[in-house]
Amino acid sequence: MIEQSFKIRFSEIETTVPPAPGLYEIVTDEGKLLKVGISGNLRRRLVQHRQSKQSRLKLKEGGNWSNPNDVQSKQSILAKHLFFHSPTPGYDLKTESGRQSFLEQRCHVLVIVTSTREEAREMEKLKEQSGAYQFVGVTQAQRRG
Template sequence: MDALFGSDQLCWLLTARKRPFGNGAEVPKKTLIEPAAWQLAIQEEIELLSVCADDILSSFAYYPSLLAMKDFHRTSFTDIEIEVPESPGIYEIYNLDNVPLKVGISVNLRRRLRQHRQSKQKYLSLRTGGDWSNPTDVRSTRSILTKHLYFSTVDGFNLELEADRQRYLVEHCYILFKVTESREVAREIEKRLEAEGRFRFTGRVQL
């Protein structure tokens, strides 16, 4: 694999879960996606690990959009301040099982992703006479991701609690982001991604 890619250009799909390569090399935390090289990477992976091609190719079900997109970068919620610029762009949030959770845009990626990570309870409000168990009664004034997580169930976490939402994002999720020329450019990409129907948290919260 090292012969095919530099240390910062390893095939993202095959390294997303940070498992070691055949030579035991550590998977980089932030990797530039190289769609044109994926076929070679898959073949190399098959030869190294004797994995069935069908099993590997089935992984692409989560990533149809990324096959045609370049310059997305991966980072963690702990490294937002270090790696994400204060620029317009688009982001995608995944859990460590590579399930797409949310796609979004912002004129300031760093600020927006920090808001998601904070997942502040104080920005969730209940309408008069409402019930906290009813999503239609709960309003999020800053991060819609906070509301989606609040009504989600994940083993080992009580996502009704701010601290557990923060811990879940830091320990069990990662971010792909791309800087764009403007919010309008990011929005065009976002619309295409939303149309694919891959992301779990879109629109109204469903129980």
């Protein structure tokens, strides 16, 4: 059962999002759907995405920072997706501060608080199947051409 839904900026997470289960969608201000996800604690998860910590991106031994398969995300897969995203004018998404600025200045979050994480997971499955989200599953290298 959906308990509440709302739209926020990343800077409003602590004051608006409860530490409850639910679904979130990260959307650019132009309406491009970037990511859908769930959590048992929406506030904590969205804070992790907002922080987009560089220190939580780890290079595999002998790996190369230009290969998505060599980079692991230890906290926010969104940070990895953005790191390998095509260039975004005005934002260096290869840096923590660039990703943080992009999320705060150019994106918002649609939040749906649910009764259970399982309910949120069922909603997420349907949304992912739509194919509308840019960041789903593993991170792929950007195609040139």
